[in-house]
Amino acid sequence: MSQADAAEAQPIRLAVLPIKLLDTSGEPVDQSRQHAERMQRLAKDLASDLTRSGRYQATLLPAERLLKDCPAGDAQCLLRASRAQGAELVLVGVVHKSSTLILQLWARLVDARTGRDVFSRDLNFRGDTDEAWQRAEAFLVAQIRDASAEEPAGDLGRRP
Numbered sequence: 001m002s003q004a005d006a007a008e009a010q011p012i013r014l015a016v017l018p019i020k021l022l023d024t025s026g027e028p029v030d031q032s033r034q035h036a037e038r039m040q041r042l043a044k045d046l047a048s049d050l051t052r053s054g055r056y057q058a059t060l061l062p063a064e065r066l067l068k069d070c071p072a073g074d075a076q077c078l079l080r081a082s083r084a085q086g087a088e089l090v091l092v093g094v095v096h097k098s099s100t101l102i103l104q105l106w107a108r109l110v111d112a113r114t115g116r117d118v119f120s121r122d123l124n125f126r127g128d129t130d131e132a133w134q135r136a137e138a139f140l141v142a143q144i145r146d147a148s149a150e151e152p153a154g155d156l157g158r159r160p
Contacts, residue, residue, distance in 0.1 A: 003134040011057040013157070015087035015112070016047040017078060018063040023097045031128070038133045039095070045134070046091060055148050055156075059085060079120050081110055085113045089156075095133075101126050102127050109144065109156065120155055 017040040023031075047058040061082065070077035082090045089109050096104045102124065111121035121143050126134040148156035 011055060012088050014047075014050060014056040014058040014089045014091060014109075015085055016043050016050075016058050016060045016091045017082075017093070018061070018123065018129050019073060019093045021093060021095050022102065023098065023157070025097045025099050029066035033081045035097075038130065041130075042093070042095075042133055042137050045137050046093070046141065049137070050091075050144065053141070053148075055145065056089075058091070059087070063086060075115060075150045079110070089118065098126060100128060103132070103136075107140055107144075117132055119144060139150060142143050 021035050023035065032034050043060055046100050047060040048056040050056040066073075066078065066081060071082045079090060088111070092108045092110060094106045096106070098104070103126070105121075105123045105125065107119075107121050107123070108117050110116065111118055121140060123136060123140060123143075125132050125139075131154055144156070
């Protein structure tokens with residue numbers, strides 16, 4: 001087996017950053033606890049399901065560690081922290097809740113070396129429920145998987 005074949009057989013190392021939430025819905029009920037749980041579950045499920053796909057070896061980077069290593073949260077520091085964990089790609093996600101029923105998930109896969117986007121999706125989903133968030137996660141995983149399959153040799157993020 002050549003080095004190129006071996007590289008293709010190895011899953012791409014992916015760091016999943018904690019998911020962020022921007023809530024501009026103005027709802028009077030405090031949902032911070034539910035949203036924190038959903039964001040944690042979303043990141044954990046993304047890491048698990050992407051690893052299960054066989055194309056990626058995803059690791060969830062703990063928010064506490066990133067806050068310690070990158071207190072300002074700047075992109076270059078987050079990329080360095082991801083590379084330090086062996087990541088080739090970094091998954092960045094933000095959920096924007098604009099109303100009770102309308103949420104948007106912005107997701108990017110970023111090359112950990114260059115900081116360039118290799119994949120991006122802006123997905124809308126309806127309903128601020130566990131089920132709606134889970135469906136959005138499953139759809140995003142399918143989008144990433146399908147984009148990876150379209151790349152030469154299925155290696156999204158490994159192009160020079």
